[in-house]
Structures are given as C-alpha cells and as structure tokens.
Amino acid sequence: MSVTAVVWVFMSCCLYQLQGSSAVTPVFVQTGQDVFLDVNEADVPEGFVVFLWRFNGRNNLVSFSPNSEPNILGDYTGRIELSDKKYSVTLKNLQNTDSGVYTARLTTTVDKTLAEYKVTVQDPVSPVGLTVDSVSNSSDSCNLTVTCSSVDSHISRNFTCDDTTCSQEGGERSEVTKSGASLQVYYLSNASIICNHSNQVSWTQDMTKNIRELCTQQQSSSSTVPRIIGGVSGGLILLCCVCAVGVVVHRRKRGKYEGENNENTMYAEVETHQPRDQRPLNKSSCSSQPDTIYSLAGSPPAPTQSTETSDRTQPESLYAQVEKVNR
Secondary structure (H helix, E strand, O other), rough: OOOHHHHHHHHHHHOOEEEEOOOOOOEEEEOOOEEOOOOOEEEEEOOOOOEEEOOOEEEEEEEEEEEEEEEEEEEOOOEEEEEEOOOOOEEEOOOOOOOOEEEEEEEOOOOEEEEEEEEEEEEOOOOOEEEEEEEEEEOEEEEEEEEEEEEEEEEEEEEOOOOEEEEEOOOOEEEEEOOOOOEEEEEEEEEEEEEEEEEOOOOEEEEEEOOOHHHHHHHHHHEEEEEEEEHHHHHHHHHHHHHHHHHHHHHHEEEEHHHHHHHOOOOOOOOOOOOOOOOOOOHHHHOOOOEEEEEEEOOOOOOOOOOOHHHOOOOOOOOOEEEOOOO
C-alpha cells in the first residue's frame, strides 16, 4: 500500500463530511455463520483515492486502492473473504462480539458512504414445550389453559373454543424472553394451539393435538365419574341387601332348630311312696307287680330293641325310677 493511500486512510478517519449517505440495512446472522456485505461496483469511480470497510466507525477491516491489491487489516486476517464482485466482502464465522455497524466508505475529494449494514449476531433459540394445564366444558363452549415454556421464560394463555373456532383471552400477543427472543401462543385454523419460540435467525415450536379431541375427552371423563359413583353405590346397596337376607335366613334356620330341640321328650323324675297305712288287697296281686315301676312324663317312649340301641337313638329321654316301698 502506497504512502499516499495510507495518508488518505488516516484522513478518512478524521473527516466526517458526508455526501449521498445511504440508509442502514439491518442484517441478522446466526452464531458461527457468515455474512455477505455487498456494495455496488458502479458507485465506485475510477479516480478514487481509497475504499474502506469499517466496523463501528473505528476499526478498518480491509482497504482497496486503484493501483494495489486489497489489504486486510488488523485481526481480520483469515476472517474476511474477498468476493468476485469487486469491493464486496464476506465475513466468516461471526460471533456475538461481531455485532455492530459495518460501513463502506469511499474517499475522493470528499468522504462518501456507499453502504451501511447493522449486523446482529444471534444464538439459535432453545427448544420450547406446550402443556395443557386445564380443560373445562360448559353447555356451549370449552375452556383451556395452556403454558408455553422455554429455557429462560414461560407464558400462560387462556382459550375459549366453540364448535367452529377458538379465541384467546386478551388477544394474540408475544413476550420477549431474557435472551431477546419472542415467545408466542396462537390458534391455528385446524383447531390446534401453537407455542412458538423464535428470533430473527431461528425458531422452534410445539403444538397441541386437536382441541376438539381434548374437549371431548374431558367431557367423556366428566360423564364417566358419575357413572362410576353410581355403579359403586348400587353395588354397595346390593351387598347390603344380600347380607340382610342372609341374616334373616340364618335366624329362621336357627329358630327352627331350637324349636325342634324343644320338642324332644323330656322326662321328669318322679318319686312316689305308698302311704304306710295303705295295704295291698292280697298278696298275690302285690307279688305279681314288679318291684320297680316307671312313670313317664309326656308321650310314651317308642319300644326299644336293646339297651345300647335305646341309648343311641334317644339320648334326650330321661326316665325316673319309682321304687315301691314294701311293708
């Protein structure tokens, strides 16, 4: 680079007389990506002194002179790629610190800005998730509350839906996250709710399934609960009835059994003694009667075949032995 060109570069840093300035063009670049800074070659006259790309009005990136090769300056060696289009450049592998204003300055008899770009380097947005917090049904609508969450922020929105569409409480609006991205929840015409997380270089989103399915499931679940409660109550009532019938039957059987036991023949023990002043009519009649007689209280016992058999078949029968007193 010639001494004259260096002098003009120094002078261009100090002179701020501006002619034909252009509007600033905003450019957004994702971290690690490249950006192309374009300038119209026809705007550069043949008799110019020096052409510079500058960063934030202080740092010179590359300079062009009519009679010399482009010169990449400072720490930008290896980070600037020259274009086939003369005077246009590509900045490589941009980082957040590379955000700023890039200006194409032309020096002739005066300084002139040919192009100006405001470059913003952004990281890609984080993933986002949409959850349905609550669903409730009324006679003519379905109300939903959803939450849209990112790494550093979240928002909640309420929707009221009828048979045809859904409306958001407070209308559609977005919120800016801590990282400068936009978090938004909105309704699509296909009956889905979308949670969108985006900035100028990237976006992610999550969506619910069909809203009408959610409302239908909630309605079915609400109607199932009374049926379950009714079924359980009916089962308990039936069980109580069965238990009551069982108790009655048991008591009846028990009463019948006790009645049968009461009908068993019981014999009372009777001891009779003949009065002392009573005499038998004759000896033969007295001797013809056995010394032991039996008095049966109640019905007479059935004839028995043997003592062993009688003991087994009629354990309940009791006999009272009456002994005759001899004089």
